[in-house]
Amino acid sequence: TGDVTDEADNCDSGLEATYSDAVADGNCANESVITRTWSVTDDCGNTATLVQTINIVDTTAPTFTVPADVTIECDQDANDLTLTGDV
Structure with a gap:
């Protein structure tokens, strides 16, 4: 999420x-919102503060692979198949 690299003071x-x-919960279990408060203080106690919002989102759809297509006779139980053949 980065780092502050340009701190400056006179x-x-x-x-x-x-x-x-x-940290606050997002819209689902894998999402959240981080409110990061950055601050820098000089030797005289002068402080500057800025806020960064980090949104953690899940926009990637799941993936999966289905079994290969198969043709069976109408009298076969589609839930109880034993496939044979050369591999």
């Missing part, structure tokens, strides 16, 4: 931004 050159997160 008198302090050793600034390092820090953050804290608040």
Whole structure:
């Protein structure tokens, strides 16, 4: 989600931004919203704060493979088939 790399102050050159997160549930079990609050404080106690919103979403549909097509006689039970043949 990135890092702050442009901390700047007119008198302090050793600034390092820090953050804290608040996490809220999303619309399903795999989704969430992170509200990340970044702050940086100089040697004199002056603080700047900015908020970043990180949306974790699940937009990828599941995938699956179905068995190959098969033809059976009308008197066969489609739920009880034994397939034979060369592999």
